[in-house]
Amino acid sequence: MKxxxxxxxVCISVRTLHHYDEIGLLTPDEVTEAGYRIYSEENLENLxxxxxxRELGFPLKRIKEIIHDPSFNKTEALKLHKSMLMKKQxxxxxxxxxxxxxxxxxxGERQMSDKEKFAGFDFSxxxxxxxxxxxWGNKAVDDANTKLNEKSQKEMRQFQEAFNETFRSLAxxxxxxxxxxxxxxxxxxxxxxxxxxxxxxxKAFKGLGEMYIADERFTKNIDQFGEGLAVxxxxxxxxxxxxxxx
Amino acid sequence: MKxxxxxxxVCISVRTLHHYDEIGLLTPDEVTEAGYRIYSEENLENLxxxxxxRELGFPLKRIKEIIHDPSFNKTEALKLHKSMLMKKQxxxxxxxxxxxxxxxxxxGERQMSDKEKFAGFDFSxxxxxxxxxxxWGNKAVDDANTKLNEKSQKEMRQFQEAFNETFRSLAxxxxxxxxxxxxxxxxxxxxxxxxxxxxxxxKAFKGLGEMYIADERFTKNIDQFGEGLAVxxxxxxxxxxxxxxx
DNA sequence: TATAAGGTATCACGTAACGTGAGGGTCAAC
DNA sequence: GTTGACCCTCACGTTACGTGATACCTTATA
Numbered sequence: 001m002k003x004x005x006x007x008x009x010v011c012i013s014v015r016t017l018h019h020y021d022e023i024g025l026l027t028p029d030e031v032t033e034a035g036y037r038i039y040s041e042e043n044l045e046n047l048x049x050x051x052x053x054r055e056l057g058f059p060l061k062r063i064k065e066i067i068h069d070p071s072f073n074k075t076e077a078l079k080l081h082k083s084m085l086m087k088k089q090x091x092x093x094x095x096x097x098x099x100x101x102x103x104x105x106x107x108g109e110r111q112m113s114d115k116e117k118f119a120g121f122d123f124s125x126x127x128x129x130x131x132x133x134x135x136w137g138n139k140a141v142d143d144a145n146t147k148l149n150e151k152s153q154k155e156m157r158q159f160q161e162a163f164n165e166t167f168r169s170l171a172x173x174x175x176x177x178x179x180x181x182x183x184x185x186x187x188x189x190x191x192x193x194x195x196x197x198x199x200x201x202x203k204a205f206k207g208l209g210e211m212y213i214a215d216e217r218f219t220k221n222i223d224q225f226g227e228g229l230a231v232x233x234x235x236x237x238x239x240x241x242x243x244x245x246x
Numbered sequence: 247m248k249x250x251x252x253x254x255x256v257c258i259s260v261r262t263l264h265h266y267d268e269i270g271l272l273t274p275d276e277v278t279e280a281g282y283r284i285y286s287e288e289n290l291e292n293l294x295x296x297x298x299x300r301e302l303g304f305p306l307k308r309i310k311e312i313i314h315d316p317s318f319n320k321t322e323a324l325k326l327h328k329s330m331l332m333k334k335q336x337x338x339x340x341x342x343x344x345x346x347x348x349x350x351x352x353x354g355e356r357q358m359s360d361k362e363k364f365a366g367f368d369f370s371x372x373x374x375x376x377x378x379x380x381x382w383g384n385k386a387v388d389d390a391n392t393k394l395n396e397k398s399q400k401e402m403r404q405f406q407e408a409f410n411e412t413f414r415s416l417a418x419x420x421x422x423x424x425x426x427x428x429x430x431x432x433x434x435x436x437x438x439x440x441x442x443x444x445x446x447x448x449k450a451f452k453g454l455g456e457m458y459i460a461d462e463r464f465t466k467n468i469d470q471f472g473e474g475l476a477v478x479x480x481x482x483x484x485x486x487x488x489x490x491x492x
Numbered sequence: 493t494a495t496a497a498g499g500t501a502t503c504a505c506g507t508a509a510c511g512t513g514a515g516g517g518t519c520a521a522c
Numbered sequence: 523g524t525t526g527a528c529c530c531t532c533a534c535g536t537t538a539c540g541t542g543a544t545a546c547c548t549t550a551t552a
Contacts, residue, residue: 004528008410010364014529019510034518035530044360048348051367055341059508075352082345089338092331095301099328102294106321114290118256121297164254250499264501265539280547281501306538 001039010047025064026050049074052081056088094120164225166190170233171226178235187236209237247285256293271310272296295320298327302334340366410471412436416479417472424481433482455483 007014020026021037026047030038039047046067053063066072098119104110169186176183191205212222212230222230253260266272267283272293276284285293292313299309312318344365350356415432422429437451458468458476468476 002529009360011367011411012369013511015510015512016369018530023509032518032529036518037529044363048363051364051369052341052345054369055367061508075349078345078349078352082342085338085342085345089335092335092338095298096328096331099298099324099331103321103324106324114255117290117294118297121257121301123258123262123297123300165257248499249501259540260500261539261541269538278500278547282547283500 001044003037003039006039006044006047009044010051012051020047020050020060023060023064025060025067045074049077052078056081056084091120091122167222167225167229170236171229174226174229174232178232179239183232183236184240187233187240190233190237191240206238206241209234209241247290249283249285252285252290252293256297258297266293266296266306269306269310271306271313291320295323298324302327302330337366337368413468413471413475416482417475420472420475420478424478425485429478429482430486433479433486436479436483437486452484452487455480455487 001009003014003017007017017026017037021028026043028037029040029043032038049067050063053066054060058066066077098117101110101112101116105112166186166189169189173180173182173186213219213234219230222233247255249260249263253263263272263283267274272289274283275286275289278284295313296309299312300306304312312323344363347356347358347362351358412432412435415435419426419428419432424430459465459480465476468479
């Protein structure tokens with residue numbers, strides 16, 4: 001299949017396909033004597049994968065790393081895409097809900113906080129990086145990050161945002177039993193997030209939870225998201241680490 | 247509210263807010279003697295609008311045009327955002343469906359065409375431009391388009407893609423009665439699309455439909471999307487123009 | 493009152509992901 | 523042989539910021 005045929009089939013530009021070839025993301029399996037690109041069925045399957053990652057906001061460099069990883073598995077990736085797309089749908093549902101609330105607010109029928117006005121927006125450059133790391137590892141990301149020992153402002157901000165989001169998520173369920181499924185699901189998200197930036201064993205994770213209580217500054221920072229959250233997290237982390245989920 | 251407070255509230259960067267200020271998209275209502283930006287409640291409401299447009303892929307220049315248009319109405323915009331977000335939900339549903347079909351295909355339980363493999367992807371730079379034009383007019387877009395008389399390759403491609411998409415959409419319902427609601431909804435999309443690039447009255451629209459039959463090349467091109475589509479469109483366009491919908 | 497930490501500003505270069513036009517070659521139908 | 527459509531590479535342009543440097547401002551603390 002020639003370049004324009006692929007471009008028309010997929011509704012992307014010829015330039016896009018050239019670009020993907022240039023950066024080694026999608027190399028046509030055949031090139032004619034005149035230099036024309038010919039794409040095979042397998043090229044199209046790879047392109048489908050690439051487009052799923054693009055839809056989810058992954059940068060092309062990252063997509064290339066993931067797809068060229070020997071452990072990459074298309075079936076597994078498709079399942080992960082599906083779950084990420086469902087999360088994106090939840091995000092859009094939240095945006096729609098924000099619109100509904102804003103319309104009521106404008107009619108004077110409902111008050112809404114500043115925070116509520118922005119619920120659902122997520123412009124982080126790659127919101128699914130944490131999950132990608134869990135599946136495809138850290139190596140490429142660490143290599144790509146030229147400053148291994150100092151955290152850039154972006155990383156710190158990303159860190160902080162992801163922290164805050166997870167703290168809020170956990171605050172919502174802090175009155176539940178720490179062994180409950182919902183509590184363990186949420187604390188798992190915390191575990192995944194921490195492992196995006198560091199490398200915590202379950203044991204270390206439990207120890208970290210203890211620190212949230214032992215150090216008053218930690219407790220204070222965490223409890224601003226909801227009173228008693230630090231204690232709840234400590235307990236949920238212990239349950240998680242010991243595999244004692246109900 | 248100071249710049250970092252807004253950035254944290256909304257989960258965007260301080261640099262983003264500076265950029266929006268620089269380009270005149272979001273100008274803080276107050277600046278202190280030290281030059282600090284202070285954002286008002288109305289600034290936050292405008293920022294919410296901006297973020298809705300961003301979520302839908304509008305370029306910042308276009309957002310600025312729309313928001314500064316005297317006829318701009320926040321309530322109306324919110325309703326339009328909601329409908330566009332629902333369309334995006336449908337697109338994600340289609341992507342999820344594509345994943346499900348691809349997984350079955352990989353198991354050998356189902357065949358799928360190349361076209362099916364790419365159903366749901368839409369990377370056009372601004373998929374909702376046609377609807378935006380319907381609401382907020384053509385002037386700014388025409389001004390921004392420096393080449394008023396010659397169509398760039400991009401515009402031709404955009405044209406062609408939008409054409410193809412609409413033809414497919416219409417082909418799906420070509421066996422329906424041309425006066426049926428679904429037929430008239432689809433042909434309305436065609437009308438809107440044509441008016442993105444030109445300026446057709448309903449009468450001219452009907453005349454165009456006649457041409458689809460009168461000129462054999464038109465018929466041939468259109469019917470490749472589904473046999474009998476050209477006749478169906480001619481009839482549906484006549485019904486539409488005369489307001490004879492069931 | 494001095495200090496320190498965090499936050500603010502502007503400036504300017506860099507990045508990613510293409511869009512776009514120029515210039516020239518290839519292919520297939522007429 | 524001609525022509526229109528398609529193909530190639532090259533290179534500059536665009537958008538939307540990220541990032542680091544440099545310097546000023548604000549507020550809490552000792």
